[in-house]
Amino acid sequence: MSEKKIMLGNEAIARGAYEAGVKVSAAYPGTPSTEISENLVKYPEIYCEWSPNEKVAMEVAIGASISGVRAMASMKHVGFNVAADPMYTASYIGANGGLVAVVADDPGMYSSQNEQDTRQICRAAQVPVLEPSDSQEAKDFMKLAFELSERFDTPMVLRTTTRLAHSQGVVTLEDRVVPEDKAYERNIAKNVMMPANAIKRHVFVEQRLKDMAEAANTLDINKMIIKDTKIGFITSGIPYTYVKEVCPDASVLKLGMVHPLPKKLIEEFASKVDTLYIFEELEPVIEEQVRAWGIPCIGKEAFTVQGEYSANMIRKVVLKEDLQLNTPAEVPARPPLLCPGCPHRSVYTVLNKLKFHAAGDIGCYTLGAVAPLSVVDTTICMGASISSLHGMEMAKGKDYIKNWVAVIGDSTFMHTGVNSLMNMVYNQGTGTVIILDNSTTGMTGHQDHAATGKTLMGKTVPAINIYHLCKSMGIEHVIEINAFDIKELEKVIKEETARDEVSVIITKSPCALLKEVHFPNKCVPVPEKCKKCGMCLKPGCPALTKNEDGTISIDATMCNGCGLCKNLCPFDAIEEVAK
């Protein structure tokens, strides 16, 4: 088989896992890693699941590896923090069946709350890292990662970035080869990490890293290309493609394995070039090691630690070219926003009217921080809304949070929010939590979770009932309500925040983009009744625009008929008509 196909980086990673004979994959969705699982599930030979969070996903993969099959977990960079606990110790246990975590960094923060560099965690956890630079390598490196994992008895990380994950390139397909399952033998010295065993395994881990660093000198994916020796680049991943684009005749040491680093190879390369540049996105991980070896180089003093790199950056900094670019026009920003018909907009409209603050969380609903809704005050990480609200109360007292709520989506609640809610109950907080239950993981493009009743592999299963889950914690006031019933919602929020005990309000209205969501009507303005008060414009629905004369227009192709604007209008100047 040598079929060629254009594949997204994430699709190629899934293909690589398939060809490598992976049998188990677990993940929690997160941009830019989500499409890995969405493509893996197309191969019926592989068991694939959405786990409630990355820690669980990592542990599922570790268990599968211990049992003797090739297994993987995939996640975005911040998800790797959640999975770090099992990963640090999996490093000691090593791998029976090959074990690979795919971790996607997001330089430039297209869809993330920070810009951390996964290689830093891997260095701390003493886990080797491969970094591909295009879709073909993504597939090839994935296969190699499983081989190295088994050969060196280690979990491996395949590090990607948004640009790799969401770029497409030509990939040559090969057949799936499933290695024979490794035998499982009870081995507590290796698999039970209590102090006496872990002390010995730590010795193994240190030696393993040395062995891998030695092997890295001759590893095929660490490529030394000697051409013009005036300039040399040490680079990896997507930045390598920028070097190749601009300086096809320069000498390059392209690292496929970015941790541990090949000392001899780097020393040899450095000795052959006059000026050595380290061209790596985000943190100076390669650079610090090179400098520690006493090798002079130019790195972060010339190139930024922030955002994505580019070929133009090399043209300016290295080649000193005057690019004479046209100046970008000054234009209004177009930030992302909640979709027309989004139930979060309705909830935020009520909170905005009440002048409430919200401790926020991770999801589409983070967009409630900006004008015109301006409700969300904080966003930290998955699950932090509930716990940070609790912290505010413990600091300042229950009266301080009477005009505060925590807002968290259903998927984020199942991820880690449930722990925070347990804490609030246990430690006798009095906060009000609004679970924005839109029946899906919205921002990443509609993935199922434990409370939706469907698995990644498409099986219908009993859904965990969020109402009963909250009730089981002993919370007396758990209220389910339609997000679009703004009058009732206002009343409930006032009542529940007034109570000196924990309350949960579950706004149950599915994501407007789900196929099964159909509002029968659409909204149309009635200009002769319009008093130009602007109430309907307050929620910032993108389907509405203000006309020159102060009346409004509603874009019929964008309106999905949720009725929020109609219900806000005090003069019946918006009516619903059949679509």
Added chain:
Amino acid sequence: MAETKNIMIVGVGGQGTLLTSRILGGIILTAGYDVKLSEVHGMAQRGGSVVTFVRYGEEVAEPIVEEGQADVLIAFERLEALRYAHFLKPDGALVVNDQRIDPITVVTGAADYPENIIAQLEKTYKVYSVDAAAEALKLGNSRVFNNVVLGVAARHMDFSKEDWLEVIANTVPPKTVDINQKAFLAGFEQ
């Protein structure tokens, strides 16, 4: 073809730019070129400004198109055309769908939607504008406007009409092949 060809597709999240990039990728691969495409997923797809880069040639290194490098800029919306026009080469072609979508900054009154965008762009760039929604509506479905825009852009690329129509047939849902092909031709043969 000696030089790598650089194409950008820009628009507003939700306008369906990813479908256009899939069709483009398909035709390039059919022609036997190396190709790289780069897209934006995630948060920006929620009504934000979105960009897709398409590069093809004998061998393509980087997956993005940089400022001053685009041969063709396909803009699905006027303001987005203005936002990214400086990515064009001096002789590059700017294909604009003559549609206005107000960003939230305009809706809330924090900013004004620029006037006379097309005229402003024509001073510096070679502009080819089309009211794609109107063309698509003539065919009976305004949703296929993307392929009208693609049809206009295709005049600035070197693939045959037959190849375009075949790739469209292989990419769009089976029931919509006919209307999508007609939409493409409405732009291509304009």
